[in-house]
Amino acid sequence: xSADLEHHxxxxxxxxxxxxxxxxxxxxxxxxxxxxxxAELLIQNNAALLTANTRxxxxxxxxxxxxxxxxxxxxxxxxxxxxxxxxxxxxELPDPVGELLDESTRPNGLLLRRVRVPIGVIGIVYEARPxxxxxxxxxxxxxxxxxxxxxxxxCFHTNTxxxxxxxxxxxxxxxxxxxxxxxxxxxxxxxxxxxxxxxLVHCIIPxxxxxxxxxxxxxxxIPVIKHYQGVCFVYADRAADLTMAERIIVNAKTxxxxxxxxxxxLLVHREIAENFLPTAARALIAAAKVELRCDAESSAILSAAxxxxxxxxxxxxxxxxxxxxLAVRVVDSLDQAIATxxxxxxxxxxxxxxxxxxxxxxxxxxxxSAAVLWNASxxxxxxxxxxxxxxxxxxxxxxxxxxxxxxxxxxxxxxxGTGTGQVRG
Amino acid sequence: xSADLEHHxxxxxxxxxxxxxxxxxxxxxxxxxxxxxxAELLIQNNAALLTANTRxxxxxxxxxxxxxxxxxxxxxxxxxxxxxxxxxxxxELPDPVGELLDESTRPNGLLLRRVRVPIGVIGIVYEARPxxxxxxxxxxxxxxxxxxxxxxxxCFHTNTxxxxxxxxxxxxxxxxxxxxxxxxxxxxxxxxxxxxxxxLVHCIIPxxxxxxxxxxxxxxxIPVIKHYQGVCFVYADRAADLTMAERIIVNAKTxxxxxxxxxxxLLVHREIAENFLPTAARALIAAAKVELRCDAESSAILSAAxxxxxxxxxxxxxxxxxxxxLAVRVVDSLDQAIATxxxxxxxxxxxxxxxxxxxxxxxxxxxxSAAVLWNASxxxxxxxxxxxxxxxxxxxxxxxxxxxxxxxxxxxxxxxGTGTGQVRG
Numbered sequence: 001x002s003a004d005l006e007h008h009x010x011x012x013x014x015x016x017x018x019x020x021x022x023x024x025x026x027x028x029x030x031x032x033x034x035x036x037x038x039a040e041l042l043i044q045n046n047a048a049l050l051t052a053n054t055r056x057x058x059x060x061x062x063x064x065x066x067x068x069x070x071x072x073x074x075x076x077x078x079x080x081x082x083x084x085x086x087x088x089x090x091x092e093l094p095d096p097v098g099e100l101l102d103e104s105t106r107p108n109g110l111l112l113r114r115v116r117v118p119i120g121v122i123g124i125v126y127e128a129r130p131x132x133x134x135x136x137x138x139x140x141x142x143x144x145x146x147x148x149x150x151x152x153x154x155c156f157h158t159n160t161x162x163x164x165x166x167x168x169x170x171x172x173x174x175x176x177x178x179x180x181x182x183x184x185x186x187x188x189x190x191x192x193x194x195x196x197x198x199x200l201v202h203c204i205i206p207x208x209x210x211x212x213x214x215x216x217x218x219x220x221x222i223p224v225i226k227h228y229q230g231v232c233f234v235y236a237d238r239a240a241d242l243t244m245a246e247r248i249i250v251n252a253k254t255x256x257x258x259x260x261x262x263x264x265x266l267l268v269h270r271e272i273a274e275n276f277l278p279t280a281a282r283a284l285i286a287a288a289k290v291e292l293r294c295d296a297e298s299s300a301i302l303s304a305a306x307x308x309x310x311x312x313x314x315x316x317x318x319x320x321x322x323x324x325x326l327a328v329r330v331v332d333s334l335d336q337a338i339a340t341x342x343x344x345x346x347x348x349x350x351x352x353x354x355x356x357x358x359x360x361x362x363x364x365x366x367x368x369s370a371a372v373l374w375n376a377s378x379x380x381x382x383x384x385x386x387x388x389x390x391x392x393x394x395x396x397x398x399x400x401x402x403x404x405x406x407x408x409x410x411x412x413x414x415x416x417g418t419g420t421g422q423v424r425g
Numbered sequence: 426x427s428a429d430l431e432h433h434x435x436x437x438x439x440x441x442x443x444x445x446x447x448x449x450x451x452x453x454x455x456x457x458x459x460x461x462x463x464a465e466l467l468i469q470n471n472a473a474l475l476t477a478n479t480r481x482x483x484x485x486x487x488x489x490x491x492x493x494x495x496x497x498x499x500x501x502x503x504x505x506x507x508x509x510x511x512x513x514x515x516x517e518l519p520d521p522v523g524e525l526l527d528e529s530t531r532p533n534g535l536l537l538r539r540v541r542v543p544i545g546v547i548g549i550v551y552e553a554r555p556x557x558x559x560x561x562x563x564x565x566x567x568x569x570x571x572x573x574x575x576x577x578x579x580c581f582h583t584n585t586x587x588x589x590x591x592x593x594x595x596x597x598x599x600x601x602x603x604x605x606x607x608x609x610x611x612x613x614x615x616x617x618x619x620x621x622x623x624x625l626v627h628c629i630i631p632x633x634x635x636x637x638x639x640x641x642x643x644x645x646x647i648p649v650i651k652h653y654q655g656v657c658f659v660y661a662d663r664a665a666d667l668t669m670a671e672r673i674i675v676n677a678k679t680x681x682x683x684x685x686x687x688x689x690x691l692l693v694h695r696e697i698a699e700n701f702l703p704t705a706a707r708a709l710i711a712a713a714k715v716e717l718r719c720d721a722e723s724s725a726i727l728s729a730a731x732x733x734x735x736x737x738x739x740x741x742x743x744x745x746x747x748x749x750x751l752a753v754r755v756v757d758s759l760d761q762a763i764a765t766x767x768x769x770x771x772x773x774x775x776x777x778x779x780x781x782x783x784x785x786x787x788x789x790x791x792x793x794s795a796a797v798l799w800n801a802s803x804x805x806x807x808x809x810x811x812x813x814x815x816x817x818x819x820x821x822x823x824x825x826x827x828x829x830x831x832x833x834x835x836x837x838x839x840x841x842g843t844g845t846g847q848v849r850g
Contacts, residue, residue, distance in 0.1 A: 021767055025791050104812055110801055112811060119823045120793070198642075202823045217623075223648060223824045244846040251848035342446055364841045366450050368545070376535055376844030385849065386537060386840065387529055398544045398627045398837035399648045400824040412823035415811065416789045419801030421669040423676035424810065 034173035052161035118144030230260030237354035459598035477586035543569030578611035655685030662779035
């Protein structure tokens with residue numbers, strides 16, 4: 001890598017660090033003023049943003065992006081309006097910084113308080129969604145963190161135009177423009193440099209496909225908060241309300257199959273399998289032509305009912321399909337369901353459908369996933385649905401944040417002690 | 426590395442993972458029973474432990490360990506008694522697992538609760554202190570985590586003997602003995618293998634010297650919670666009570682200079698420097714022959730008062746001396762003190778001495794360190810002193826835990842949702 005590039009990225013991170021010290025001490029009103037300016041600028045600069053986006057779209061069509069990729073990349077006046085709306089929604093959210101977590105007075109009279117503070121400098125590494133540029137900048141700013149954004153090359157012109165508006169909004173609110181910086185190159189070497197700046201950058205959040213996330217996790221000496229996959233399970237227990245179980249699996253599988261909280265796996269207790277599986281299978285097929293990939297026992301039941309399905313491979317049982325495909329297995333017991341999930345799931349979201357409270361409590365205690373739901377669709381594991389107001393991602397890690405990461409999860413804390421001259425004996 | 430060794434370490438981690446799923450669901454009483462057995466076994470097996478320790482001590486004297494290293498390695502009947510006592514103290518601490526963090530009911534009726542759960546499998550990488558083996562095993566067990574211990578070669582026989590007792594205590598309490606496992610080799614390749622097992626091990630906590638911690642941080646794909654250094658500052662403000670400031674800097678510097686919360690740096694506001702520095706310097710020299718490494722201004726004041734000192738180098742201003750050495754600087758203002766600390770400190774613990782509440786609040790808000798104390802010695806940043814009951818270390822990271830890590834910080838959380846058949850629109 002060129003020494004110039006390394007110097008440039010290091011200098012950018014140093015400026016982010018300096019800005020973060022300012023951000024950590026400023027008022028909520030000032031942060032909200034910057035967000036208000038940004039929302040207005042997004043509307044006022046509609047035309048310029050669409051022009052920049054068109055440059056990316058032209059390149060995209062030349063570079064054989066898939067239609068799904070092009071769709072994610074595309075801005076429209078309506079999408080810009082929604083983006084400005086999402087910025088305004090963050091203004092309404094409570095400022096997490098300064099919140100008192102707990103306090104106590106020690107026997108020696110030392111008063112101790114833990115208060116929420118920003119993490120510091122957060123690096124966001126993402127792919128071709130321009131809305132991530134705004135979402136992440138806004139959530140980092142509201143939580144008092146400086147952000148370093150590294151978007152994908154497919155989105156470079158759009159991101160550059162958006163980053164200019166963010167700078168302008170910061171300047172209008174009299175905040176350091178270094179508080180949000182876009183890395184002005186999509187050179188992989190710049191990313192690799194960033195990922196080693198562990199004295200300046202405090203956290204890396206990768207957002208995108210699994211290969212990007214793995215690259216970041218493998219190459220970063222900075223702590224990374226991530227989720228790789230959502231291989232989510234629904235378990236229909238022997239004591240399930242079958243109508244409810246059918247409604248939940250249809251929703252979990254078909255309402256939005258391309259997202260991480262969609263169900264990929266169905267486990268059915270043997271005692272209800274003959275009654276439940278044919279009806280549920282018909283409903284899944286009727287709703288979205290779901291392809292059912294079955295173990296021997298569920299296959300026999302569906303064959304007897306003359307319902308289309310295919311035989312599952314072992315790989316299907318741990319696969320995030322992100323498509324209208326569902327792997328189906330019959331289990332002997334609640335214990336087997338729990339063991340199967342703890343072995344095969346990605347630890348994202350699982351759901352049990354049962355009228356048996358004891359079974360539900362056991363499932364919730366023993367299943368080791370970020371969210372464990374009882375009689376509800378896996379699709380609810382989401383920052384908005386969980387009441388966080390917005391999310392920067394969903395973590396399947398266990399340190400710091402697990403599940404949806406909102407403003408609170410973008411914060412650290414510090415210990416403040418107030419004494420009267422105490423010394424240690 | 427040999428495929429055998431890699432297979433062995435992987436298999437050990439798989440068994441730890443399986444044990445962690447059991448530990449996550451068991452009662453406090455059962456965990457405490459294992460701790461009670463361990464405390465008894467440490468006393469009953471006094472002789473066998475001392476014999477094992479003697480083997481390490483013989484090797485140590487052959488391998489030219491320093492006297493400080495040998496002291497840390499040495500067990501005595503009295504130290505074993507203290508170790509058993511420390512185990513009993515953890516029995517008395519509240520079990521963090523299952524604690525309700527918050528709950529809310531969403532507009533759709535979904536009841537959401539966040540509850541504290543164990544992290545899962547924790548790898549502890551440490552050097553030659555046999556008490557770490559017991560402390561870490563006990564804290565991990567009480568918080569429901571499986572532990573993989575990797576101690577230093579200097580302590581291998583002692584650790585092996587201690588690990589056997591831990592296994593016995595687990596078995597006596599009918600808990601899986603895989604809940605605490607010692608890696609049965611100090612081969613570096615075994616450590617490197619462990620640090621890559623990110624699907625089985627959820628957190629690595631290195632304890633030891635900076636080079637060990639850096640090795641772990643650079644080579645681990647598992648999240649690491651660490652602290653590198655404690656370059657702690659005391660700032661005597663213009664409005665300081667000079668007697669209090671003297672008492673605090675003497676305590677912070679001299680009460681135990683080899684620990685991370687000892688002060689290494691003194692900043693003095695110019696307005697009080699002439700009055701404060703000669704008296705404080707005499708007190709530091711009287712208490713522990715402290716070597717004062719001074720900037721030009723503080724040097725001039727001490728020279729005028731005929732007090733011994735040396736000129737500081739730039740490196741002194743960011744050095745963790747871990748010795749009776751103190752770097753001294755005069756600053757113009759509170760703002761300069763804050764900027765100096767945010768540039769030069771390690772983010773561990775800083776203290777301001779002042780009677781001016783506005784200055785203290787500003788200092789506490791703007792200084793970006795794990796603990797920021799007002800009118801108290803830096804030596805208080807410690808799990809026991811902060812009321813956590815025990816600590817596994819002090820984190821200068823910002824994610825997950827910052828400052829002392831007790832049982833609570835050895836936990837993650839999960840989201841539990843209770844519905845009545847809710848699906849997402």
